[in-house]
Amino acid sequence: DIQMTQSPSSLSVSVGDRVTITCRASQKINSYLNWYQQKPGKAPKLLIYAASSLQSGVPSRFSGSGSTTDFTLTISSLQPEDFATYYCEQSYTTPWTFGQGTKVEIK
Amino acid sequence: QVQLQESGPGLVKPSETLSLTCIVSGASISNYYWSWIRQSPGKGLEWIGYIYYSGSSIYNPSLKSRVTMSVDTSKNQFSLKLTSVTAADTAVYYCARVGCTSAVCYFSYWGQGTLVTASS
Helix, strand or coil: CCCEEEECCEEEECCCCCEEEEEEECCCCCCCEEEEEECCCCCCEEEEECCCEECCCCCCCEEEEEECCEEEEEECCCCHHHCCEEEEEECCCCCCEECCCEEEEEC | CCEEEEECCCEECCCCCEEEEEEEECCCCCCCEEEEEEEECCCEEEEEEEEECCCCEEECCCCCCCEEEEEECCCCEEEEEECCCCHHHCEEEEEEEEEECCCCEEEEEECCCEEEEECC
């Protein structure tokens, strides 16, 4: 299985901060990388697919970059509604696998 | 608007079979892949498998011996069966629609999730 490792596991930030979350794959996955946001008690929500494509309806402050094994999710200016847990996921090969998550908390 | 809703027992006895159904509304089940994902505190998010509307499927090898997925196009729904459950199968189970481009597949729509507890 391809292992997805996110860092950091958690971070404390303030509204307006720029946030960067990284995801590393244990082997090459080209751009088969997606990002999801999950709030407590809710299902994950797709933010970014194919490493850098913004899902329809997602604010432009979210962006994704990277390829091969190293990827980044950036929130340019954190808003109150962005406090959540973020997951990366690879669909390069089955079994599709997720990172362990990065919890973004209020400082 | 595409909506998915999981249904099924919230409590399953160890060694018995977990059965869940996902009802799809707002879109036809045809021409898409549909997936099950679960989330437990110990293992995070785990992809269980996917099924095409035609019935072809791929399962996670870690669960393959115990998983069966099926589709009922007449009812616009798909289902999951997991046999011989143990406490390790306790999780929130999500159904999701799989979207694919030429570049990638992803989970575009999710159900709200249903907690299934394996306990006597």
